[in-house]
Amino acid sequence: MRIAVIGGGASGMTTAYLLDRQQHHVTVFERQPVLGGHIRTLNQNVQPNQAPCNERLECGVLEFPSVFHTFIVLMKELGVELKPVKLGSALFPKDGSHFFSGVTIDENCTGIQRLIEYLKFDAIHARSAGLWLETRFAEMEDFYDQPLSKYVKSKGISNTWLKLLTLYSYSMPLELIDNFPAELAVPMLRDYIAVDWFRIEGGAYSYIEKILERFKGEVLLNIEIANLFRSPDGVKIERLNGEIQEFDKVVFATPPDQVMALLADPTEAETKCFSAWQANNVTTTVHQDNSMYQNQGIQHPTEFDFFQTETQWGYNSYLNQLCGISSPQQYFLSFQLEELIAKERIIHKQEHHTPLYTTESFRYRDQVVATNGENNTYHAGAYLGDGLHEGAIASAFRVAQLIG
Structure with a gap:
């Protein structure tokens, strides 16, 4: 099948990798100029924007606990130390x-x-x-x-x-x-x-690089999607430049607050599940002070x-x-x-777009998981699990299993 994955972060790239391995034709749409989502490793997928530095330093995801079982399985499969x-x-x-x-x-x-x-x-x-x-x-x-x-x-x-x-x-x-x-x-x-x-070892973005080495699909960066239409026959994605592409299925691997803005035809259930989500825009600072x-x-x-x-x-x-x-x-x-x-000790400032977790926005999380696949539409993301990296990777494995 031809499958579109919207979002090139941890859940999106893992979903794309797994579906590609299952012999599907996968296209990843990423609005940013780089992949990784919340994974931002200095001198890998981002460069210092305040002062020179040659070290590989994390600006987002840092460490992982031993209870991240699905994540650890993926790292072993990719040969990541x-x-x-x-x-x-x-x-x-x-x-x-x-x-x-x-x-x-x-x-x-x-x-x-x-x-x-x-x-x-x-x-x-x-x-x-x-x-x-x-x-x-x-x-x-x-x-x-x-x-x-x-x-x-x-x-x-x-x-x-x-x-x-x-x-x-x-x-x-x-x-x-x-x-x-x-x-x-x-x-x-x-x-x-x-x-x-x-x-x-070597930076968190290293495992995205390992995925890209194996991935045979297409990755599109700097892509703005205007509308996404679903029908029983498939999915149409319209870009801001007017170009339209057709797919059999779509996987949303974006922060949940972005889903409603992309859907041209949201259902009542989707409106209920996603309307309460808002963006959590934060900045992290790499420094020497x-x-x-x-x-x-x-x-x-x-x-x-x-x-x-x-x-x-x-x-x-x-x-x-x-x-x-x-x-x-x-x-x-x-x-x-x-x-x-001290401003003169700052090496890099990194902006992140993550979900704003509230009791209200999280209320329908389980319903999103339970209805994954309806209307040729699937969802992956940390918010569908523990809100952390394990949730992102586990949700990707669930989507790949559902699609088959």
Whole structure:
């Protein structure tokens, strides 16, 4: 069959690869000048736009837990090497206090200070264990249509930490986390401490390159779609330049807020499922400014640390550790910490378009999965799973299985 895949991110390229392997004729439509979606690796699919740098540094997707089973299967199939990384996060509120991770303590503290910091570390983890105790026997359906605030209620530092882990995982401002779908957040938070973590050797975009080496279909970049028409006989895609192409089936692998804008003939069910979705447009910053650590007396940063500025919380990821960089120069990836970073230390700014997860927008996720294939239309994307990379890859495998 002739199949169109709209979107060249993780779910789109994996879907295209699997369908191509099944002997279908696949065309990928991507509106950006590069592939990868949320995968942005400096000096692979993007180039530094603020200052020169020759390192391969992640500007989007960073690390992957061992519970990403479908993702790991794909990496083995593609021959992509995964390297273990230690993971920890320290908190630095704006009042000058701090809560170190185990990694921060081991690499920066000695003697009595190490003991004191470990007592604080154990206390914050013990208090946050309330979430695990409350949800350990819960089924996924128990979290359906519930906000995270139902399970993370109080304003103590342990619950702030849980919300910040959600902020880090989904790149959303802290003030929106209370209405984040518990169905996504709670399983992620339960897994965080108990799993091993990995990075992709050579950069996250390496696995997209491996897919392209094997892919025999067509990839079209910088493509703007004006309308998409469906009928019992197939699909017609009209570009902005007026060109029309015909396919047997279409796979939407775009952020869910884009679906309604592309459909010329949305059904009532599609309108219900997709109308509440909005875009979450965020910017990450790759930089070399370690002053936020020097101000705290920290010589060795953790893999990702949370800092509170005068206006908001953000995270700072230590790319030397997460990208396997041996350079004495320290590199970081930050989100919402522009106030703390000297402009002359910035290497790259990367814009991302991700789903804005709310309890309302997520309500009909299961219906989208259940009706995949109706009207010659399929959907793939992280939002159809855990909202993370495993969800993107698993959704691609489901679509490939449905099409056959």
